[in-house]
Amino acid sequence: xxxxxxxxxxxxxxxxxxxxxxxxxxxxxxxxxxxxxxxxxxxxxxxxxxxxxxxxxxxxxxxxxxxxxxxxxxxxxxxxxxxxxxxxxxxxxxxxxxxxxxxxxxxxxxxxxxxxxxxxxxxxxxxxxxxxxxxxxxxxxxxxxxxxxxxxxxxxxxxxxxxxxxxxxxxxxxxxxxxxxxxxxxxxxxxxxxxxxxxxxxxxxxxxxxxxxxxxxxxxxxxxxxxxxxxxxxxxxxxxxxxxxxxxxxxx
Numbered sequence: 574x575x576x577x578x579x580x581x582x583x584x585x586x587x588x589x590x591x592x593x594x595x596x597x598x599x600x601x602x603x604x605x606x607x608x609x610x611x612x613x614x615x616x617x618x619x620x621x622x623x624x625x626x627x628x629x630x631x632x633x634x635x636x637x638x639x640x641x642x643x644x645x646x647x648x649x650x651x652x653x654x655x656x657x658x659x660x661x662x663x664x665x666x667x668x669x670x671x672x673x674x675x676x677x678x679x680x681x682x683x684x685x686x687x688x689x690x691x692x693x694x695x696x697x698x699x700x701x702x703x704x705x706x707x708x709x710x711x712x713x714x715x716x717x718x719x720x721x722x723x724x725x726x727x728x729x730x731x732x733x734x735x736x737x738x739x740x741x742x743x744x745x746x747x748x749x750x751x752x753x754x755x756x757x758x759x760x761x762x763x764x765x766x767x768x769x770x771x772x773x774x775x776x777x778x779x780x781x782x783x784x785x786x787x788x789x790x791x792x793x794x795x796x797x798x799x800x801x802x803x804x805x806x807x808x809x810x811x812x813x814x815x816x817x818x819x820x821x822x823x824x825x
Contacts, residue, residue: 575666576687578610578619581642581652582628582673588805593628593673595803598813602803603628605676605816607637608825613680615687616669622656650754650779654765657758664759672752677800677816686755686793697760700727700780702748702792703800708741710749715804717750717778719792726789729772730780750780751795752802760788 582593582603589595593603603621610619621637623629624644632639640659646652653670662668667687671678682701689696702719705711711718714732721727729735736745756764764782772781783790799815801808816822 575617575662576615576669577657577660577662577666578613578616578669578671578683579640579653579656580606580610580619580621580671580673581646581649581656582621582623582625583644583646583652584623584625584627589803592803593623594631595806595809597676597803597809598816601631602676603631603673604635605825606671606673606678609676609678609680609821610671610683612821612825613683615684620656620660621673622652648769648779650756650761651765654761657761662758664757666758667755668758668761670752670754670756672802674803675752675800676803676812677819678751678753679798679800679821682751682753682795685795686753689791689793690755690757696791697757697788698764698783698790699755699793700790701751701753701795703751703795704743704797705745705747705749706743706797711741711745711747715802717776717780719748719750719780721748721792725792725794727780727783727792729784730778731776732778748792748794750778751800754779754790763788 586592594601620640621632622640622642640656642652642655657668711734718735720729770782770785801811
């Protein structure tokens with residue numbers, strides 16, 4: 574069984590065009606993601622993938638492993654599936670989607686994300702679910718919240734503040750999707766063979782496609798740390814403020 578990390582990226586972000594190459598402390602955002610992922614010893618290989626020439630040129634210049642993928646993809650997981658096919662992965666190989674807008678992610682998140690595949694042979698897909706401790710994040714529509722059952726199986730994902738309450742509290746055990754997903758390659762192929770579903774389109778979240786499928790996605794809980802996604806230009810300032818205090822700053 575191989576474990577492959579794929580960082581999908583595209584320049585045509587609707588809310589923040591060009592964000593993969595936008596500088597964070599004088600380094601393009603995508604380089605923070607790639608170089609942090611390289612620190613994870615669990616990965617057998619790591620690739621960056623895009624259909625954009627600017628990103629390909631950047632990868633070649635920096636000697637990053639790169640795989641071309643189509644410009645038609647609107648969902649990151651569809652791009653990752655194309656990469657898996659080009660790499661000729663086996664059905665039980667684990668392929669990990671590492672979102673290119675998570676410049677503060679920690680490499681050990683990958684270790685935690687793949688652990689269920691080794692402890693339970695029936696696990697076919699996982700997603701990191703980070704604890705929400707702040708009402709602002711809970712209410713933020715840029716943040717996708719996860720509802721799961723007692724077996725940690727995803728029941729629904731939404732940009733609404735869930736679980737609903739009149740007042741936020743950490744007792745709600747609210748979690749957000751952190752942008753790292755893992756699949757046995759067989760099940761990623763099944764996932765991408767389905768058309769986008771209504772709830773996936775409405776919430777703009779890939780995970781809701783699985784709600785209409787015959788396999789589940791397992792939430793891997795992760796305690797809160799200061800780690801911020803980049804959805805819009807204003808998020809860069811937040812990341813720059815906190816990344817200097819991050820334990821991986823200066824190690825790549």
